[in-house]
Amino acid sequence: MTEFTNLEPIASFCGKCNCGCPQLFVDGSAPVERRVVLTDDFGQRVQMSADQFSSLVEDAKAGRLDAVIRA
Template identity: 55%
Template structure:
């Protein structure tokens, strides 16, 4: 079990409102495979390793998700 009080905030996605925007956190006390935490505005969370986040960021930079952003 991880302890939220030691989590370090990295980024807020949106931040233009008070709706509880998704946020990216690092939990230094979590096991390596759950160190990165993404929370959403519905109280849910995704946990992944730093390696998985690195792969995700690389894919985004390489355009893997670009089709999702193009209106059809």
């Protein structure tokens, strides 16, 4: 497992509690294809490139992910 020691916090997706909310980080020391790190409140991590994250953000802005919150 990769050691996460150089994480720069970018955003927290709850922030209304102290439960280990999902967070977004950038790991400047990680390979380019794994630089963006998403963590969940269960201790899991997803790593992706900035291009992959940009695509996700673009889809969200365009409303293509809205069905997820309506489910």
